[in-house]
Amino acid sequence: MKTIIKNGIVVTSGSIFKADILIEGESITSISSHITQESADKIINAEGQYVFPGGIDVHTHLEWPLMDTETADDFVSGTKAAAVGGITSIINFTKPEIGASLIPTQEEWIEKGKKSVIDYGLHAIINHYSDRVLEELPILAETYGVGSIKLFMAYKGEMMVNDLEMYKIMKKAGELGIITNVHAENGDIIDEMIAQALAEGKTDPIYHGYTRPTIMEAEATGRALAIAEAANAPIYIVHVSCAEALEKVVEAKKRGVQAFAETCPQYLVLDISYLDQPNFEGGKYVCSPPLREKWNQDALWNGLQTGIISVAGSDHCPFRYEGQKTMGKDDFSKIPNGLPGLEDIFSILYHFGVHKGRISLNKFVEIISTNPAKLFGLTKKGDISIGKDADIVVFDPNRSRVITAECQYQNVDYNAYEGMKVQGVITNVLSRGEVIVKDGQFIGDLARGKYLHRSRVQNQESMANLQKDGQFREPVK
Incomplete structure (x- = not known):
């Protein structure tokens, strides 16, 4: 199968040029000013x-x-939503039972992912420490191509590990060239603040935000970075939501720590006022870390622009409002934490970033595609160049659309960005050379996604380059 994309404006992380692209099978085979048809x-x-x-x-x-529930999107609905929204690869998190072996957990999630319509990889969550965990890390890396794990500093009794456990796991991961994702919030103090709020009869969604303050994110971020430094291990701070936490990343980079940061669209465009809506509407916007004061957004956008923040990820953790979010109607601590965002992250970043003049076109590609590929060992992804997988989004910047739950593929009964008018419309999405989205409709085959066996060598080389790019910036004010 040969496909030619004609007359487009090709945008990569480093260049913008008009060209034709020839795709043969699953790969890009030629890029030229004119390719005969x-x-x-x-x-x-x-x-x-x-x-x-x-x-x-x-x-x-x-x-x-x-x-006590499960996210509303499975690998079918979720990856369809991703594709329609311009996402051609995902890395999903596993969820092991406490004390369970990492290997059968990995195999279970690979099997779940076979329903995917786009390519998928897996981060291995580790929610406990044991000698077996350390023994299984090399197997995960070598046999299953897992180049990343995740540790939590919150959710005690379910996912949280302590500082010593974090150090031991990160040290072993670092020796193997595995990068550690960290959810950085001080779980012990947050749990106490939640208990105090509930004892005082404070049950509304806004108290989710008040009991997870920025200082507790910043403290945990600084602590995680110090542990990574002691372990001589690379670290990736997920979902940075506030300026105080970002400062900790800046400080660590200046010390030479292999530190990388991610933020999410909800922290770039939504704020804590969304939690403070009547009739439990605020429950729709409960996520962790919580939405912050609006002024933090400028710091996060600046972090993306300067390279302190390397990646934007959706943290797509969707729950339906009716029957799931409403589980916490009388107790904010029982509201399932998470927002839908996989279908709209591409559009949100383009509109509020590029269209609003906060980031360049090249920076947009860098944070939504190129950097994720480099950091997480996706050697065939993240660029438009000869030999790469033909994962391509054709995007009309002259059209606009309104985001609404009425026509989304996400299996949720609301949209966190409802009613926002965004500039730019995706007209075609190709995954490994196959057109799977046309004018907003998914037209690909089911279960066509491939499991991504990721490279750790690429990980290490790319991390060194990215670290250099973002190391000596001035602190974000």
Whole structure:
């Protein structure tokens, strides 16, 4: 199968140019100012449109059990939503039972992911420490191509590890070239603040925000970075939501720590006022860390622009409002934590970033595609160049759309960005050379996604380069 994308404006992390792209089978085989059409099976006319590498969302929670329920999107609905939204690869988190072996957990989640319509990888969550965990890390890396794990500093009794356990796990991971994702909030103090609020009869969603203050995110972020420094291990702080936590990343980078940060669209465009809505509407916006005061957004956008924040991930952890979010109607601590975002992260970042003049087109590609590929060992993804997988998004910047739950693929009964008008419309999405989205409709085959066996060598080389790029910036004010 030969496909030619004609007359598009190709945008990569380093360049912008008009060109034709030849795709043969699953790969890009030629990029030229003019490619003849005679032998092509399919022609896509991209005149006046941007041609981006497919988005890579490295922070998703599909089919994820949490708080006596499970996220509303499985690997079918979730990856369809991703594809329609310009995401052509995801890395989902596993969810092991306490004390369970990492190996059968990994195999279970690989099997779950076979329903995916796009390519998928897995981060291995580790929620306990044992000698067996350390013994299984090399097997995860070598046999299953897992180049990343995740540790939690919150959710005691379910996912949280202590500082010593974190140090031992990170040290072993670092020796293996595995990067550690960290959820950085001070779980012990947050649990006490939640208990105090409930004892005082404070049950509304806004108290979710008040009991998880920025100082507790910043404290845990600084502590995690110090542990990574002591362990001589690379660290990736997920979902940075506030300026105080970002300062800790800046300080660590200045010390030479292999420290990387991610933020999410909800922290870039939503704020704590969304939690303070009447009739439990605020329950829709409960996530952790919580939405912050609006002024933090400028610091986060600046972090993306300067390279202090390397990646934007959706933290797609969707729960339906009716029947799931409403579990916590009388007690905010029982509201399942998480927002839907996989379908709209591409559009949100483009509109509020590029269109609003906060980041360049090249920076947009860097944070939504190229950096995720480099950091997490996706050697065939993240760029438009010869030999790469033909994961491509054709995007019309002259059209606009309104985000609404009425026409989304996400299996939720609301949209966190409801009613927002965003500039730019995705017209075609290709995954390994196959057109799977046309004009907002998924047209691909089911269960076509491939499991991504990731490279740790690429991880280490790319981390060194990214570290250099973001190391000596001034602190974000």
